[in-house]
Amino acid sequence: MTEAKAPAKRAGRKVELDPRLAAYQGVWVFVEHERGQAHSVSWELMGEGRKLADQLGVPLSGVVMGAPGEDTRRFCHEAFRYGADRCYLMEDPVLADYRNQPFTQGLTELVNAHQPEILLLGATTLGRDLAGSVATTLQTGLTADCTELNIDPENRSLAASRPTFGGSLLCTILTLNYRPQMATVRPRVMPMASYDESRSGPIIEQPLHLIETDIVTKVLDYIPDNRQDRPQLPFADIIVSGGRGLKSPENFQLVWDLARVLGAEVGASRPVVQAGWVELDRQVGQSGKTVRPKLYIAAGISGAVQHRVGMEGADVIIAINNDPNAPIFDFATYGIVGNALQVLPALTEAFRQHLAVARKAG
Amino acid sequence: MHIVVCIKQVPDSSQIRVHPVTNTIMRQGVPAVVNPYDLFALEEALRLKDTYGAQVTVLCMGPPPAEAALRKAISFGADDAILVTDRAFAGSDTLATSFALASAIGQIGRNMAVDLVFCGKQTIDGDTAQVGPGIAKRLDLQLLTYVSQVDRVDTERREIVVQRRAEGGVQVLQTRLPCLITMLEGTNEMRFASQAGMFRAARHPVRVWDKAAAGIEDVAKIGLKGSPTVVSKVFAPQPKASKAEQIKCESNAPKDLAVTLIAKLFTQHPALESAISAGTTGSI
Numbered sequence: 247m248t249e250a251k252a253p254a255k256r257a258g259r260k261v262e263l264d265p266r267l268a269a270y271q272g273v274w275v276f277v278e279h280e281r282g283q284a285h286s287v288s289w290e291l292m293g294e295g296r297k298l299a300d301q302l303g304v305p306l307s308g309v310v311m312g313a314p315g316e317d318t319r320r321f322c323h324e325a326f327r328y329g330a331d332r333c334y335l336m337e338d339p340v341l342a343d344y345r346n347q348p349f350t351q352g353l354t355e356l357v358n359a360h361q362p363e364i365l366l367l368g369a370t371t372l373g374r375d376l377a378g379s380v381a382t383t384l385q386t387g388l389t390a391d392c393t394e395l396n397i398d399p400e401n402r403s404l405a406a407s408r409p410t411f412g413g414s415l416l417c418t419i420l421t422l423n424y425r426p427q428m429a430t431v432r433p434r435v436m437p438m439a440s441y442d443e444s445r446s447g448p449i450i451e452q453p454l455h456l457i458e459t460d461i462v463t464k465v466l467d468y469i470p471d472n473r474q475d476r477p478q479l480p481f482a483d484i485i486v487s488g489g490r491g492l493k494s495p496e497n498f499q500l501v502w503d504l505a506r507v508l509g510a511e512v513g514a515s516r517p518v519v520q521a522g523w524v525e526l527d528r529q530v531g532q533s534g535k536t537v538r539p540k541l542y543i544a545a546g547i548s549g550a551v552q553h554r555v556g557m558e559g560a561d562v563i564i565a566i567n568n569d570p571n572a573p574i575f576d577f578a579t580y581g582i583v584g585n586a587l588q589v590l591p592a593l594t595e596a597f598r599q600h601l602a603v604a605r606k607a608g
Numbered sequence: 609m610h611i612v613v614c615i616k617q618v619p620d621s622s623q624i625r626v627h628p629v630t631n632t633i634m635r636q637g638v639p640a641v642v643n644p645y646d647l648f649a650l651e652e653a654l655r656l657k658d659t660y661g662a663q664v665t666v667l668c669m670g671p672p673p674a675e676a677a678l679r680k681a682i683s684f685g686a687d688d689a690i691l692v693t694d695r696a697f698a699g700s701d702t703l704a705t706s707f708a709l710a711s712a713i714g715q716i717g718r719n720m721a722v723d724l725v726f727c728g729k730q731t732i733d734g735d736t737a738q739v740g741p742g743i744a745k746r747l748d749l750q751l752l753t754y755v756s757q758v759d760r761v762d763t764e765r766r767e768i769v770v771q772r773r774a775e776g777g778v779q780v781l782q783t784r785l786p787c788l789i790t791m792l793e794g795t796n797e798m799r800f801a802s803q804a805g806m807f808r809a810a811r812h813p814v815r816v817w818d819k820a821a822a823g824i825e826d827v828a829k830i831g832l833k834g835s836p837t838v839v840s841k842v843f844a845p846q847p848k849a850s851k852a853e854q855i856k857c858e859s860n861a862p863k864d865l866a867v868t869l870i871a872k873l874f875t876q877h878p879a880l881e882s883a884i885s886a887g888t889t890g891s892i
């Protein structure tokens with residue numbers, strides 16, 4: 247990926263594609279999985295990939311790599327249901343755990359054999375590790391952490407947009423005379439693809455010619471996180487977040503109170519995390535988590551662009567801020583101009599009463 | 609043991625402001641700092657030096673003022689510093705940057721073989737996390753990304769064991785030297801520079817290499833020419849079509865505002881009510 251630099255020099259965007267590269271066709275989505283579970287970013291990308299493939303009039307494929315067994319086939323079938331037309335499957339015992347070397351070699355071989363024009367991966371620890379290595383091996387362009395993907399109508403190339411300058415601005419990046427065009431997208435930036443039980447497709451298998459003794463790095467152990475212990479913000483349906491406007495860690499308790507009544511996760515803006523009022527895992531925004539809840543309540547948060555990019559995908563946003571000109575009101579669904587220290591407890595009480603009545607009636 | 613740490617000088621992004629009217633970047637007077645993520649890499653290298661003994665060389669590609677970042681690293685305890693700087697590097701994307709840095713590391717290794725290369729997790733200006741994997745691939749080094757801890761190094765058997773943060777847990781990985789590690793943030797705390805360190809840093813002759821000294825012959829691989837990606841446009845985030853619907857009521861008392869909001873919310877978004885009820889436990 248490119249650092250923000252002036253778009254000037256290579257202004258001529260219409261580029262005649264090298265005939266060798268014109269053979270590259272189709273959109274691929276790398277299906278990431280771990281411990282028997284596909285990462286949801288794969289299906290978010292599948293929806294985005296479907297859109298791009300339809301615009302280009304080419305097939306959409308899922309790429310599944312893993313140890314032989316039922317799981318890999320199950321992921322192929324899921325990929326079809328989320329929109330893939332076909333799947334490339336590479337099974338080998340050396341692919342049991344993620345390791346850079348065998349996955350880089352395998353994915354590179356698949357790309358060279360079948361020549362996709364676009365390859366999308368999740369911007370996860372696995373996806374970033376793999377994408378950087380594969381792009382360097384193939385000597386092609388890779389755009390990291392995209393927030394928007396489109397097809398440039400002028401030359402059929404992938405127009406990948408991402409934040410730049412610390413998130414204050416966005417830039418669009420093209421990979422003109424190199425294939426495949428690669429991009430990564432963070433989890434929860436794109437909506438999930440729709441699921442269609444009836445969809446199916448062919449699985450194209452390709453072997454990986456590697457044996458364990460060829461692989462230098464060994465996995466000695468794997469210590470799974472205790473999911474119960476860590477906040478799961480990206481997948482929460484309801485989030486109540488607090489910002490610097492709450493003024494003290496004691497006041498931040500009001501956010502927890504409302505969250506408890508709503509069964510919600512607690513989020514925060516960066517200054518709150520940096521002040522140590524809540525743990526790092528709860529930061530929402532460009533340098534924190536991207537979230538996509540049904541309801542996001544922001545109290546005492548100004549709505550700086552670095553915060554906004556992490557939460558504007560929420561279905562409904564309620565903002566509480568005492569400054570009627572706070573930027574958060576530019577994109578929230580509902581706004582209350584007022585003191586969060588009074589509005590939060592009032593909301594907590596009103597929700598509690600409403601839900602109690604609703605529960606009795608139901 | 610010879611350790612190379614790649615550090616970049618970046619504008620302190622917490623001080624970058626966007627002009628509210630013209631949407632242009634106001635970069636004047638923004639101080640340059642060592643990329644904060646790279647300090648975790650440097651500290652880890654210095655700890656290995658403390659434990660096992662090592663020569664630590666810091667490497668930076670950037671314009672001449674980036675020398676300041678290297679001096680900072682010397683003050684913390686790095687032994688040697690190399691600034692790779694050449695007009696021909698202008699406009700490099702990550703593929704071209706990793707090519708240039710890999711070439712320079714190749715040159716560094718001609719004097720004393722390199723056992724370990726450290727990079728930060730990512731930069732705060734480029735923000736891609738790709739340069740580390742790119743260098744590893746080009747030098748054919750084993751790649752260990754998102755390392756949270758170096759457990760042990762066995763210089764005799766040339767093996768290293770690290771903990772790597774994966775999506776749902778921690779992998780304990782063992783690999784052979786030489787290898788490249790990208791260090792996770794928050795894993796250690798940068799030491800303070802000693803008086804002696806600062807004194808040494810001020811006098812240390814930072815080596816400055818142009819592209820030839822860095823071992824680069826093929827100029828098609830660096831700068832704009834060597835960069836597959838092109839920025840086609842820079843723009844401000846779209847303002848949303850409609851602003852927030854302001855909740856008001858006669859009294860404007862918080863209690864009445866809350867009730868008004870909830871009534872509106874559940875009328876206009878009936879699905880939310882079940883989402884909330886489903887999420888609530890009986891414990892309230």
Ligand SMILES: Cc1cc2nc3c(=O)[nH]c(=O)nc-3n(C[C@H](O)[C@H](O)[C@H](O)COP(=O)(O)OP(=O)(O)OC[C@H]3O[C@@H](n4cnc5c(N)ncnc54)[C@H](O)[C@@H]3O)c2cc1C
Pocket residue numbers: 412413488489490491492514515516517518529530531532533534535545546547548549550551552553556566567568569572584585586587621622623732
């Ligand atoms: C590279 C970079 C990355 C960043 N990443 C992130 C990120 O991931 N996440 C993030 O959140 N930020 C991030 N930031 C910081 C971001 O730019 C803002 O500084 C930050 O979001 C502001 O947090 P805030 O809204 O809580 O605080 P402020 O901007 O201080 O806003 C406080 C708000 O509270 C209101 N307020 C005050 N008192 C009350 C009251 N009694 N009742 C109601 N409202 C009140 C004020 O009107 C104001 O709007 C990043 C910045 C940079 C440079």
Ligand SMILES: Nc1ncnc2c1ncn2[C@@H]1O[C@H](COP(=O)(O)O)[C@@H](O)[C@H]1O
Pocket residue numbers: 614615616617643645646649667668669670702705709726727728729730731732734735736737738739740
């Ligand atoms: N110009 C540079 N000079 C030295 N090291 C760099 C440079 N650019 C990137 N790096 C290293 O590569 C890491 C990842 O950078 P990036 O891919 O830009 O996010 C950084 O943390 C640095 O360790």
